[in-house]
Amino acid sequence: MYIKPIGVIHSPFKKKEDFKQSKEKSLNDYEKSEGELEIFSEFEPGLKDIDNFSHLIIIFAFHKSRQRNLFAHPPHDGKKRGVFSTRSPDRPNPLGMTVVKLIKREKNRIKVSGVDMIEGTPILDIKPYTPKDLKEKALFGWLSKKQNNKCLDFDIS
Ligand SMILES: C[S@@+](CC[C@H](N)C(=O)[O-])C[C@H]1O[C@@H](n2cnc3c(N)ncnc32)[C@H](O)[C@@H]1O
DSSP, X not given: OOOOOOEEEEOSOOSTHHHHTTTTSOGGGGGGOEXXXXXXXXXXXXXXXXXTOSEEEEEEEOTTOOOOXXXXXXXXXXXXXXXXXXXXXXXXXXXXXXXXXXXXXXXXXXXXXXXXXXXXXXXXXXXXXXXXXXXXXXXXXXXXXXXXXTTOOOOOO
16 A cells, blocks of 8 residues: 655644643634645645535644554543544554644645644545534543543533
């Protein structure tokens, strides 16, 4: 299998430590973080028809992750969790996924909000956020508010 980046993310977060400084932020605070997806020119034709989607799913490489762990300690949780029940960057295949809001596209540059990746993160794929991505009656495992997780602002009751 060979995967080639289709672009790069420009982010207000210049390095991993910039996230640590905002540890007290809730997950929803990242919704306001604006950035830009720079798509390499050879892939620009593939952006045709993307403009009228409000949200995009960005698949990217955690290129600054150096550990391949099967367990993670999510912030605010204090417990050891199986990595596949977390969004930790330190996982067997360092792939990330973020749903961003499309603000504006100019040719190969797409302004978005909801950025939680660092500057220079390689973009591997873009998919539209579609009605099929809306799931009713979803459960959120250990992230449940009932377990007193400060990260979570969702009301799942
Ligand atoms: C919890 S992850 C969530 C990312 C994505 N929304 C996901 O679910 O896959 C966000 C963390 O990833 C780290 N991160 C962001 N971009 C990274 C990169 N390119 N390489 C390594 N770590 C990165 C940041 O330090 C941040 O704390």
